[in-house]
Each structure stands twice: as structure tokens, then as C-alpha cells.
Amino acid sequence: MNVPLPPLDIGKLVQTIVPQTELGEVQAQLLFLSGQYVLIYKEQEKTHCKFVSPAAIARAFSNTVIDSGWLDYHTVRWGHGLSGEWIVQYYPPQQYQILCENNEWQIPLPAFIFVGYRTRYWIWASKTKQFDPNAALYAAPLPNVYGDGAICFGELHPPDCSPSQIGVAWKIFWQSNFSNHLIQGKSKRYPQDVLKQLMQVRNKRIYPSKDLVIFNKSLDVICQGITR
Structure with a gap:
């Protein structure tokens, strides 16, 4: 009872x-x-x-005052997750000087979405010439990037993500020596080795967007996952 x-x-x-x-x-x-x-x-x-x-x-x-400080003009979104700050940046298509297996290459690359949370950073490609939060994401046509977009910094140590430090993380990534690590699934023409595609576009004017490989998540879904 x-x-x-x-x-x-x-x-x-x-x-x-x-x-x-x-x-x-x-x-x-x-x-x-x-x-x-x-x-x-x-x-x-x-x-x-x-x-x-x-x-x-x-x-x-x-009534609690939160001030992010001055934001980099590449920053399109900023917030706080459960364990710290997270930031989304957009970089338009442009030429990059990279060091690949100890050789300097001048290559055109597509637009990039760069996301940081704590000491983790991700990068994806975009076909847009201006930031569009609803645009599809593509695998960054670069080595040293995992399938989910997470960057492998190797022995380098990027700083905690913040408005004042995310630019430092971006520079560390591009100043690193790219290797033949994680080169699969980044190019339609060379699905097993994106380095071969990068060699083809050296000294060209633009990167062929039709060669980009689609990523299976939207930027909105990614941001929602970070904020939880």
C-alpha cells in the first residue's frame, strides 16, 4: 500500500x-x-x-559586465563554453607562403573558417568570398588537419583561445612545417595525397573550388557543440 x-x-x-x-x-x-x-x-x-x-x-x-576587448576584424563570433572562451574567424581566399617538408611554396588557398576553444583549434575551407554562416564547409586542403577539422600542431603549443591570442594561434599554424601527415580525404583529384594537389596549384592565381571535399557538419552545429 x-x-x-x-x-x-x-x-x-x-x-x-x-x-x-x-x-x-x-x-x-x-x-x-x-x-x-x-x-x-x-x-x-x-x-x-x-x-x-x-x-x-x-x-x-x-548585471554582470562581460567585455571581450577589441575583436580582430576576422572574428565573426565569440562566446563562452563550459570551460572557456571560443571564437570563430573567417579568412577570405588569398595567397599563402607555406613551408612544406622544408620547401617554401607560394600557393593560393580558399577561404577558411578558423575556430578555437581553450587550446584546441579547427579549420575548414569555404567557397564563399565573404563570410556566410549558412555556407557549406569543406575539408581544409592541407596536411596536418584531422578529418573533423582539428589541427595537429605537433610539438608546437598554441595559446588558450581568447580575443587577444587567437591571432597568435593562427600564425603558429601557418609558420609550422607542413608534413605528409593526415594528407588523405582533402582533394577530389588526389584523394590519397593533398600535397600533390598543392604542388599543382603552386604559383597559380586561385584555388580550384571544385576540388574541395564537403564536410558533413554545418558551422551552426559545430558552434552548438562547442557551447555545451
């Missing part, structure tokens, strides 16, 4: 908790109860408590 429990008297519960609460240097405490909140605070050596609505809690925390 199931006997229903008596209803919980939250008022009496709070009155029981308050005398046992040692605030010390703490100015106030917030109790999370079923469906409501209770604020316990000290005023003139006396401890008080009062019920607080979710709306009041939201207003109180919304």
Missing part, C-alpha cells in the same frame, strides 16, 4: 536551515528548492531569508 507523503512545508524547512547556516565572510547564500529559490543573507548581525523568483535571479546575474 502506497501512503502519500505529507506536503513539504518549504517555509518551515528554511526556518530550520537558517539557524544552522554559518555565513562567516560569505555575504549571502542561495538555496535551490523545488520550484523556487531562497536567499539567505546577513544584515546587522541578524540572518534573514526570503523567497526569490527565477526572474529576479536572472536580472541579478544579467
Whole structure:
């Protein structure tokens, strides 16, 4: 036989908790109860408590000032995840001077989406000449990049992602010596070795966008995954 429990008297519960609460240097405490909140605070050596609505809690925390500082003009989105800042940047198609297996190459490359979160960074290609959050993403036609877009920095150590440091991470990536590591699945013409494609476009004016390999996630889905 199931006997229903008596209803919980939250008022009496709070009155029981308050005398046992040692605030010390703490100015106030917030109790999370079923469906409501209770604020316990000290005023003139006396401890008080009062019920607080979710709306009041939201207003109180919304007064916190957050300033990202000046953002790089490549930055198109910035936010906070569970463990730190994350940033999305867009770089238009342009020429790059890269070091590949100790040889310097001048190559045209497509637009890039560059994403950082903590000390992890990702890169994808885009066919757009201006940033479009809804545009399809493609595998970056570069070695040293995993299938999910994550960059392998090797022995290099990029800084924590922040508005002031993501540019440093971008430079570290391009100043590294690209190798024959992770060269598959980046080119339609040379699916097993994107380096062969890069050799074909050396000293050319633009990168052939039709050679890019589609990536299976949208930028919006990627950002949602980072913010959780």
C-alpha cells in the first residue's frame, strides 16, 4: 500500500536551515528548492531569508559586465563554453607562403573558417568570398588537419583561445612545417595525397573550388557543440 507523503512545508524547512547556516565572510547564500529559490543573507548581525523568483535571479546575474576587448576584424563570433572562451574567424581566399617538408611554396588557398576553444583549434575551407554562416564547409586542403577539422600542431603549443591570442594561434599554424601527415580525404583529384594537389596549384592565381571535399557538419552545429 502506497501512503502519500505529507506536503513539504518549504517555509518551515528554511526556518530550520537558517539557524544552522554559518555565513562567516560569505555575504549571502542561495538555496535551490523545488520550484523556487531562497536567499539567505546577513544584515546587522541578524540572518534573514526570503523567497526569490527565477526572474529576479536572472536580472541579478544579467548585471554582470562581460567585455571581450577589441575583436580582430576576422572574428565573426565569440562566446563562452563550459570551460572557456571560443571564437570563430573567417579568412577570405588569398595567397599563402607555406613551408612544406622544408620547401617554401607560394600557393593560393580558399577561404577558411578558423575556430578555437581553450587550446584546441579547427579549420575548414569555404567557397564563399565573404563570410556566410549558412555556407557549406569543406575539408581544409592541407596536411596536418584531422578529418573533423582539428589541427595537429605537433610539438608546437598554441595559446588558450581568447580575443587577444587567437591571432597568435593562427600564425603558429601557418609558420609550422607542413608534413605528409593526415594528407588523405582533402582533394577530389588526389584523394590519397593533398600535397600533390598543392604542388599543382603552386604559383597559380586561385584555388580550384571544385576540388574541395564537403564536410558533413554545418558551422551552426559545430558552434552548438562547442557551447555545451
